[in-house]
Amino acid sequence: MIVRSLPDSEASKAGSFEDPILNVAMTTIGVVGAGAAAAAATYVIDRAIEDAEVTVLEKSGGLCGRAATRRQGPVSYDYGANYLKDDDPRVTELLTETIDADGLVDTRGPIYAYEADGEIGPGRDSDGHKWSYEAGLTQIAKRLLGRTDATIHRNTRVETIHREGKRWRLTDTDGTSWGPFDVLVVNPPAPQTAELLRTADWDDPLREDLSEAIDAVPYRSVWTAILHYPFEQDRPYYAVINTDDEHEIGWVAREECKPGHVPDGESLLVVQAGQDWSARHFERDAETNVAELIDLTADLLDDDRLREPDWTDHQGWRYALPDDAVRQGPLDSAAEEHDLYFVGDWIPGEARLHAALRNGLDTGEQLVYRLSD
Template sequence: MADDIAIVGAGAAGAGAAYALADADASVTVFEKSGGVCGRAATRRREGCRYDHGANYVKADDERVTELVTDGLDTEGLVDIAEPVWVFDADGEISEGRDADDHKWTYETGITQLAKRLFGATDASVENGVRISEPVRENDGWRLYDTDHEDLGHFDAVLLTPPAPQTADLLGSANWEHRLCRELREAVAVIPYRTIVSAVLHYPFELDQPYYALVNTDDDHDVGWVSREECKDGHVPDGESLLIAQMSPDWSVDHYDDADGAITATAAERVAELLDDERLADPDWTDTQHWRYALADDGVDAGTVDRAAEHGLYLAGDWVAGEARVHAALRNGLETGERITDRR
């Protein structure tokens, strides 16, 4: 009989695992609390624009992921951002960066296409709007419940892919009387995260700059990153600009609960100073996104995670890979999906 496998989270790791499980003798159900897929690699649409307000692009830092993106998956609308990333320091001094030749991939319809195309190549059923609250150990497998205590069924194996603090919460509420549950939770809960508030700034005019983005290299500026979505084909209509300003982790923690208008006003002011263009202080529309768990600063102890597999429990994500990048999460998901396939 085919195994029933549950994947919690439809980000890059969850999508990679579903993709790797596509040919297995398994029925795969993905539970995702939000209304979309691709997690922190997120895209929004507004007033004719599309913008990636979480992860900006996927880099070619992993051979297997590179092959998948450029060959294995449908490449229609794949965008390789041509302009380089430059750098700036605490004084706002801008200089040329180091990665002019690196690939930086997204899609004309946004980076969420990555997960959409991975899931599209599988028979996995993606259940959006379902937040898992409690895994219960039962009959050599797991029974899952959502936040309304609805029974979502019994699964032979479960893969958890939420960011480490949310996975630690799930382990904390798990009904599993085993020493490993506490050990796992402790190993997962200590992983530190950086918080990032993203401000989206739209302008009804074009910007003439030689770079796609600027990144702060000394971690001593209120702005950590600012990028031009118009460098991605299909994202911004001609004659307009849309900037994504990611505020520094320190600034983001201090101002996390500020009103959106106050956040975008400061972001626009800082960006106008940095780019030495006073028009940028006055965007015609704005948007924000608060990423409390934006980037993991460490990886989890691999040995503890591996031991959970003996109990039909798997963990994947950028924090399991030890690198807070889309390609690392995807690679880790692919490998974890293969481990689930090989488990019998």
């Protein structure tokens, strides 16, 4: 089982998570966003509620949010979240035993560290698993949602949330209406979720309290450059990380350390700029940003060959990393009074993929318990 055992009082109401719950009436559930947390919550709901109808609306063409993967020819690369740690036993069991583990790979090599002076050396404990898939981290959401009967609509950006009596309705940017839903689950980063609440067609004092609490979650932006080279690099580490936040570059990872991602004889660096650099240059043109990060990377790794990648890619993550947890009281009230749930790594305030998945599992269970009560 991937979920915690229930007390006898709860188990008698909710049933087993290995079998559908039989005493929950037909329930329609709307999910805004298809990130890792939403995928985990949807998986729990679908497994536990026999007659649930789940509709997922995702603004982009992909799945799994900031756990994002791209391909260029034979090369695959995770350009948002770098890997999944094995820090949570329930998430570990989910990936290795519950869903299909075919293609799950462990990143090779330790993580070294450096400070403002750029001197790289051992110094970070990285003995645990650093998982991805041969096809990239997006496989997490694809495999979770693929084991459900949820209906997923990509390239569908929710613009307005409506409260109609005791049910929810959604309007997208094309003017299409979705719902009504008995339950609503909201997955975007905290600033985008707060904006959806501020503009919601919902006349309730809780709306303002929710939007203020969620908007208070601090976020860091990250600007990422992808640098590919037609030669191998011989280094003793998978990645290097800046530990004092005083360097222009915050992280450099070698994607060839993930089996199946980069062909032999090639290398690919995922370069994530530091917080201050990202904030200063987020709106600058991408070509200039990539060129500057190329030189900074060559200097940091002390290799002039790195000044001439044969191709590059880039991504700006405006809402990349939450720095604190949300105030929980308003979220609890929304769930108890209005069947409104929020999921994401910003709930626990831990910018890690395993934290997002754990939050999705926990929230899915909370939702099921409430519906079965």
